[in-house]
C-alpha cells in the first residue's frame with residue numbers, strides 16, 4: 001500500500017512534533033530530517049494547523065507545535081485530511097462496477113479497504129510513537 | 137496478590153483467579169458489552185479454565201487462566217486465555233479469548249493490568265507470542281490491544297456462509 005506524498009509528510013511532521021508536545025520546530029527543520037521539500041511540507045503544516053492538530057508559533061524562531069491529543073488522534077484522522085483510503089466504502093464508483101466482474105472486484109477490494117481502515121483507525125499517535133521507538 | 141491502586145481514584149483492586157461466585161458478575165459485564173445472554177457459557181468457562189486445571193495436573197501445560205480484577209467481592213474486569221499448540225499449524229502460543237472491563241471503570245488501566253498478568257503467566261510458561269482475534273470493527277478493543285504492542289500476525293481468518301444442501 002502506498003500513501004500520497006502529502007499524507008506521508010503530514011504523518012512525519014505529526015509524529016515528530018507529537019513525540020514532544022512542548023517542542024516547536026520549523027518546516028525547514030522537519031523537512032531536513034525527512035528529506036522532503038520544505039515548500040510542500042509548509043502547505044501540509046498549514047492544513048494540519050487548520051485541523052487543530054498543530055499550532056503555529058509566530059515570530060523569530062517560530063514554527064509549529066503539536067496541539068492535538070496523542071491518545072485520541074489516530075493515524076486515520078491524519079490520513080483522511082489528505083486522502084481517502086476507502087473510496088468504495090465512501091461510495092466512489094468506477095467504470096465497469098455494474099458488471100458481474102466489476103462487482104466481484106469491488107468485493108475483493110472492499111475486503112482490503114476494510115482491513116486498511118481498521119488498522120489505521122486503531123493506531124493512536126501514542127501507540128505509533130511506541131512503534132517508532134522500537135525502531136531504535 | 138498485592139493490591140493495585142486504581143488510576144485516577146483512591147480505590148484499590150486485586151487480581152485473582154475467578155471463583156464460582158464471580159461468574160454471574162462476569163456474565164453481567166459480558167452482556168453489557170455484547171448485549172448477548174449466553175446461558176451456561178461462563179459456568180463452562182469456569183469449569184474448564186479453573187476447576188478442571190485445579191484438579192488435573194495433566195492440564196498444567198495449557199496454562200489456562202481466567203482472571204478477575206476485583207474490588208472486594210465486586211468484579212470490575214476479567215480476562216480468559218490459554219496456551220494452544222499446533223492448531224492452524226501454529227507453534228505453541230498464548231491466546232487471549234476474552235477481555236472486558238466494567239464501563240464505569242474504564243481507561244484506568246484495569247485491562248492493561250489483566251493483560252500484562254496474562255503475558256507474565258505465558259512468559260513464565262516459556263511462551264514468547266501472545267495472540268488474540270477480534271471483530272475488525274471493534275476499534276476500541278483493537279486500540280487497546282495495539283496500545284499493548286500487538287500488531288497483525290501472520291495468520292488471517294477466512295470464513296464462508298454454508299449454503300443449505
Ligand SMILES: CC(C)(COP(=O)(O)OP(=O)(O)OC[C@H]1O[C@@H](n2cnc3c(N)ncnc32)[C@H](O)[C@@H]1OP(=O)(O)O)[C@@H](O)C(=O)NCCC(=O)NCCS
Pocket residue numbers: 071072124126169233234235236237238241242243244245246247248249270274276277279280281283
Ligand atoms: C477494551 C477494554 C477491555 C479496555 O479496558 P480499559 O481498562 O479501559 O483499558 P486500559 O485503561 O487498561 O487502557 C490501556 C490502553 O488502551 C488504550 N485505550 C483504552 N481505551 C481506549 C479508548 N477508549 N480509546 C483509545 N484508546 C484506548 C489506551 O492506549 C490505554 O492506555 P492510556 O490510558 O495510558 O492511554 C474495555 O474498553 C472494554 O471492556 N471494551 C469492550 C471489550 C470488548 O469489546 N471485548 C470483546 C473483545 S474480546
